[in-house]
Amino acid sequence: MQASPALVSSDDLYLFNTGQLFRAYRTFGAHPMEIEGSTGVRFVVWAPHAREVAVIGDFNGWNGNNRIVNMAQVGTTGIWAGFGPGIGEGARYKYEIIGEKGERQLKSDPFGFQSELRPNTASIVTSIHHHVWQDREWMADRKVNPPYEKPMLIYEVHLASWRMDAPEQFRDYEQLAHELVDYVCSMGFTHIEVLPLTEHPLDRSWGYQATGYYAATSRYGPAEGLKILIERCHQRGIGVLLDWVCGHFCKDDHGLRLFDGSPLFENEDYRRAEKPQWGTLAFDFGKPQVQSFLLSNALFWLDVYHIDGLRVDAVASMIELNFDKPESMRTVNRYGGTEDVEALHFLRKLNETVFLYYPESLMMAEDSSSYPGVTSPTYLGGLGFNYKWNMGWMNDMLRYMETDPAHRSSRHSLITFSLHYAFSENYVLPLSHDEVVHGKRSMLNKMPGTYQEKFANLRLFYGYWMTHPGKKLLFMGGEFGQFEEWKDYAGLDWILLQYPLHDSMRRYVRDLNLLYLNHRALWEGDHKQEGFEWIDVNNASQCMLSFQRNDKSSDCPIVTVCNFSRENHPVYRIGVSQSGSYRLLLNSDEADYGGSGMEMPIRVTAQTIPLHGKSHSIEVPVPALSTQLWLSER
Incomplete structure (x- = not known):
């Protein structure tokens, strides 16, 4: 059976299948609407190898044989569409997909705008257009005041563990819109960077292994609350960056893996698809439909949530085919090299697309590779980001600071080498969550010496960090000398502020931030x-x-x-x-x-x-x- 052509336009079909439907979320997914006088929901999904697709949910007893929604292919495009009369917002649903060999799978909607709270995994019909935004002044100002020659102090936050009263008792988005934003403003930071907010099944993945790319995680309440949080940031002069993971996705059965019974979002060659280090699957960047899915997702967060920029995770693992892979899984590209040509093409296209619609956006590469021109324009052969994390500086500085002062003289080059390349890219100097987990110890506890010397070393280090060329990023807790390394399952140790040295550290970081903001010499020439x-x-x-x-x-x-x-x-x-x-x-x-x-x-x-x-x-x-x-x- 063929779907009604009225459900999906021929232009959208063509653009999606050629990697050029940059706002595919307006077509795909579940959209409440009225068609021919009937109110309901239009469902559209990409499943080219499926024999059948049905929509099941609480509106039909989760029974695929009760076809309230008649899903059918639109021509031979691999896209299935249908309309469910009488279905409304709040309805829970999944796609029941029958593969080519007759296997049955239940899948969450790749374009679903809301998900159930884990461990439940259904998608929820939600309109994305209800919020009336109150941040026009911020949105207009950022268009005329580009970020390159402005101060940038980024506070990196994991929303679950910034404050937590008891295990799994998370602050909701609206609470954070007051507590977190007030705190960030009081400390003098200019931006918040939030660890991934896309829906994910496992708390302890921190959001880096996603299943719902278009759904703001339900851990912190309805998605409307996230818009309120971002809006309040903007009203208080704080930009919001989202940690965005486009390199890989998790293997949970309800997610993207083998979506229509065959490798669809991932590569057919398991050596290319598998990410053994993380137990995930890489996106197949060579497929134009995957490009449409990911490019649309980037714009979705900028369009719908007014995000000010994206920190693109794990770029090095995307552009190197054999990143952390055993010998048995190593491959080469069509030219005989080990660069992932499709991933490089995708990253250039990503930045070109984002800057076409949002030239004022911040696009930051978390990249540990030595690939040249990450922040150079694509027309010059670069990847087109406007910032890159300076992982070399971070690693060198932490190695030096962890050295006892009695032995630092022999390692002097570690604190000077970064100036040989400091202006080759537009850099952010990151002191991120990755440096205070998995036995690496907190920033304070990395410092050698006595209890007093640890604080002195950290104040010294922060002073050098703040005056070194490059924008700044600090993970939460680093500002008051969190002594234990980050515990993602518990809140920060705010009780430490009762102790003089920790409260003094917080005041020092605040004063250092404010001094930085007030003196142009510390940021105006960051890239020159x-x-x-x-x-x-x-x-x-x-x-x-x-x-x-x-x-x-x-x-x-x-x-x-x-x-x-x-x-x-x-x-x-x-x-x-x-x-x-x-x-x-x-x-x-x-x-x-x-x-x-x-x-x-x-x-x-x-x-x-x-x-x-x-x-x-x-x-x-x-x-x-x-x-x-x-x-x-x-």
């Missing part, structure tokens, strides 16, 4: 060599670094001095490029932050004593394990 100058890069023996950050005018440079050793320097001379006075902006060793409180001048005057290739120099005290920032007031 002119924004950074070494003063003394070679003082490995004393574990000292000094450098200068410049704004566009270079009128108000900021000098950063970092002492990674346990030695105090009551008098330390540093070359500076300008005459006049220098004012102390921040000292991580202040007693108010839990430091030693070594006496520091508020201002110093530059002398005409050349040093470090500069025409002038200043003398300042430099406490052990500390960062100082000095502002030129010429």
